[in-house]
Amino acid sequence: MTSAVPSVQMLVITKRFPGVLANDHIDFSANAGEIHALLGENGAGKSTLMNILSGLYHPDQGDIHIHGRRVALRSPRDAISLGIGMVHQHFMLVEPHTVAENVTLGLDEPRFLLNSGQIEQKIAALSEKYGLKVDPEARIWQLSVGEQQRVEIIKMLYRNADILILDEPTAVLTPQEARELFATLKRMAAEGHTIIFITHKLDEVMAISDRITVLRKGRVVSTVFTSATSKQELARMMVGREVFFQVTKSPWRGGQAVLRVEAARALSDKGLPALKGVSFAVHEGEILGVAGVAGNGQRELAEAITGLRPLTSGEVYLCDRRITNQNPRQILDQKVSHIPEDRLGMGLIPNLSLSDNLILKGYFAPPLGRGPFLDQKAIDAHCRELISRFEVMAPGPDSSVKLLSGGNLQRLLLAREISCCPRLMVAVHPTRGLDVGATEAVHKMLLEQREEGAAILLISEDLDELLSLSDRVAVLYEGEIMGIVPAQGAQVEEIGLMMAGTKRARPAEVAA
Amino acid sequence: MQDTLILILLILAGAIRAGTPLLFATLGEIFAERAGVLNLGVEGMMIMGALSGFMVTVRTGNAWTGLLAAILVGGSIGLIHAVLSITLRANQVVSGLALTIFGTGLSSFLGQKLVGVPAPDTFRVVRIPVLGELPVLGPLVFQHDILVYLSFLLAPLAWFLMFKTRPGLHLRAVGESPATADAMGVSVVGLRYLYVFLGGMLAGLGGAYISLALTPGWADGMTAGRGWIAIALVIFATWSPARAMVGAYLFGGVEAAQFRIQGTGTQVPSFFLNMTPYIFTIIVLVIATQETVRRRIGAPAALGLPYEREERG
Numbered sequence: 155m156t157s158a159v160p161s162v163q164m165l166v167i168t169k170r171f172p173g174v175l176a177n178d179h180i181d182f183s184a185n186a187g188e189i190h191a192l193l194g195e196n197g198a199g200k201s202t203l204m205n206i207l208s209g210l211y212h213p214d215q216g217d218i219h220i221h222g223r224r225v226a227l228r229s230p231r232d233a234i235s236l237g238i239g240m241v242h243q244h245f246m247l248v249e250p251h252t253v254a255e256n257v258t259l260g261l262d263e264p265r266f267l268l269n270s271g272q273i274e275q276k277i278a279a280l281s282e283k284y285g286l287k288v289d290p291e292a293r294i295w296q297l298s299v300g301e302q303q304r305v306e307i308i309k310m311l312y313r314n315a316d317i318l319i320l321d322e323p324t325a326v327l328t329p330q331e332a333r334e335l336f337a338t339l340k341r342m343a344a345e346g347h348t349i350i351f352i353t354h355k356l357d358e359v360m361a362i363s364d365r366i367t368v369l370r371k372g373r374v375v376s377t378v379f380t381s382a383t384s385k386q387e388l389a390r391m392m393v394g395r396e397v398f399f400q401v402t403k404s405p406w407r408g409g410q411a412v413l414r415v416e417a418a419r420a421l422s423d424k425g426l427p428a429l430k431g432v433s434f435a436v437h438e439g440e441i442l443g444v445a446g447v448a449g450n451g452q453r454e455l456a457e458a459i460t461g462l463r464p465l466t467s468g469e470v471y472l473c474d475r476r477i478t479n480q481n482p483r484q485i486l487d488q489k490v491s492h493i494p495e496d497r498l499g500m501g502l503i504p505n506l507s508l509s510d511n512l513i514l515k516g517y518f519a520p521p522l523g524r525g526p527f528l529d530q531k532a533i534d535a536h537c538r539e540l541i542s543r544f545e546v547m548a549p550g551p552d553s554s555v556k557l558l559s560g561g562n563l564q565r566l567l568l569a570r571e572i573s574c575c576p577r578l579m580v581a582v583h584p585t586r587g588l589d590v591g592a593t594e595a596v597h598k599m600l601l602e603q604r605e606e607g608a609a610i611l612l613i614s615e616d617l618d619e620l621l622s623l624s625d626r627v628a629v630l631y632e633g634e635i636m637g638i639v640p641a642q643g644a645q646v647e648e649i650g651l652m653m654a655g656t657k658r659a660r661p662a663e664v665a666a
Numbered sequence: 667m668q669d670t671l672i673l674i675l676l677i678l679a680g681a682i683r684a685g686t687p688l689l690f691a692t693l694g695e696i697f698a699e700r701a702g703v704l705n706l707g708v709e710g711m712m713i714m715g716a717l718s719g720f721m722v723t724v725r726t727g728n729a730w731t732g733l734l735a736a737i738l739v740g741g742s743i744g745l746i747h748a749v750l751s752i753t754l755r756a757n758q759v760v761s762g763l764a765l766t767i768f769g770t771g772l773s774s775f776l777g778q779k780l781v782g783v784p785a786p787d788t789f790r791v792v793r794i795p796v797l798g799e800l801p802v803l804g805p806l807v808f809q810h811d812i813l814v815y816l817s818f819l820l821a822p823l824a825w826f827l828m829f830k831t832r833p834g835l836h837l838r839a840v841g842e843s844p845a846t847a848d849a850m851g852v853s854v855v856g857l858r859y860l861y862v863f864l865g866g867m868l869a870g871l872g873g874a875y876i877s878l879a880l881t882p883g884w885a886d887g888m889t890a891g892r893g894w895i896a897i898a899l900v901i902f903a904t905w906s907p908a909r910a911m912v913g914a915y916l917f918g919g920v921e922a923a924q925f926r927i928q929g930t931g932t933q934v935p936s937f938f939l940n941m942t943p944y945i946f947t948i949i950v951l952v953i954a955t956q957e958t959v960r961r962r963i964g965a966p967a968a969l970g971l972p973y974e975r976e977e978r979g
Contacts, residue, residue: 231851260850
């Protein structure tokens, strides 16, 4: 499959951001007709490298050759004219515009008048050819995430891109949708396109790539043929040490229901129904995982339980006491912990110090506070103890939180939320954006709380994480629970179908 | 009976005249906001346009040169706003407010000697042959000055440009999602500069209409908050040039009616009547905002946000 000249050659690329060396002398090449995976943890520099190739960023140093010719990429326009197209992780689509308008955005054709008929025909032909079904007249906000991704790919094909870069394309897809995408990519590669695939998921890499380049901390670790490597080896290269994929946990011992949600309904920020009668229970020492494609009511569910979003109907019980629509303070005071999705926005206050952040849930009562005053001594002792116990790497309790790395932010947040000895923990995407080491630490902490007898509602988009940590997995789709299955022996296929909206045939068994 | 009809016709024709400066400024602001730049300097640009238009006309004796000067002055102030808010990424609200205060103050200072000077040349009514003789429609639509006819053409043209052409698609994309436009090779900075400049030129043109056609002459503060009404009209018009026409004439109508009612010697104090356009602004904003929320046709998503490409995260 490999032709003599690589279609993409990037030589000693260096890119520096304030305080970070994102790309450090990176050499990378990809051939026509191959699917080349760019593998690495968050912050390894994969997206930066590809943003350079797509003309969005300018390298501080280094050369780029396309089809053997040295090129200067001053802007995305240059990259597009060379046939380089990138599907970004956060889609680059204009939401109020139609598919056709998005596809033709930035093109010289049509020159002046928008001739939608002709454009739509061409789009239809492309979607036919590559199995990318989408309605050219639909507006982007009306489309599902999977469909939006197809628009992104069509957009690139419409520009005759023969070098296609996809940044974490499966993060937003159900397993079935991901498989369809892979089929499309393989077809494109067979036609001679160069496909560069950014990911941190090892299974995907093994499944579809021909070659793999592994990045770590801005440097190339190695480039290998997929056929000549293994998941273990890739993980070692990616993380820099041995990684254990298996999480060991004891079987559930059984216990009382801690959280009971009954026929809960709530509205989204836009005022549309986001939860449509959700019912489930989480028990002592149990982790209930909530799976689903982003935006199917997960955030609203977590907020409804923690008192941040009013329920329009339905009830929430904590240990048989009704907590429906109580205010957040009342709910948190009953030993409820919340690890919100947005760590720095909702979980922590970036400009305040570590200790200020650590006392947010208890500053108003002894031992940390007395009347209107704070007991600085007690606070100091409390914070030092938590910082060392949870191994938060920071200059000291008075340093500002915004300077911490993602993993340390999450440790700090967990330190605060676990220190109140929770009966119920609501954890939303607790490992999103964390590196493998920090992810392991968070998993360990959650499992420890499970051992202590806490009930944990774990909302995540990472199916592997859900299946390895949870006792049972509930699947949310458009604000409804499609089914609840035991995590052990669960079929990824079945969960994938539920994520796409198929209700489980059998009524979900809910342990008493 | 005949008298009432004539009065209504007069008010309606007056509405179109009084609405014309609003229409120019509103169209300009729609262009800028569609590109994602909030320009609160419209009032300053209008009054500087009014002053420079009149000043140059007094010097040259030709209203067209005055008009050209007003357009250039408005555009230049627009460019100041562009440099501040696009290149330097200053807060757009502060930059716009500063330019309004600046324009108001500067025009007052420079215009001191022009107060009471008669206009040597103005834009006079050009009765269009045949059409101008039509009953009702003639005096209403076809007996105006040339700038009114220009505005008749400009609004549909702006609408067509915005929604039916490729430059319009690019304009809307830059205001809705600059990152997308940028990734597709559309120059965000270039287009924002262009449309803020255009917005400034149209505001200047609107200002000159006041001092050269609507009420020829110069008086301190003669734009009387029309720039602010234009900004409110943008919301009322839901960023559409077609609806801007409706809004501008509606407000022009309020102004013309208030003028006429004062002429009839009514008992209502003139202070109250002078207030009506602004009260009307508040009422319209309340209603229009509710409607935009309900129909989910909000402001351009990136309105007021500076764009920077190499932002990490």
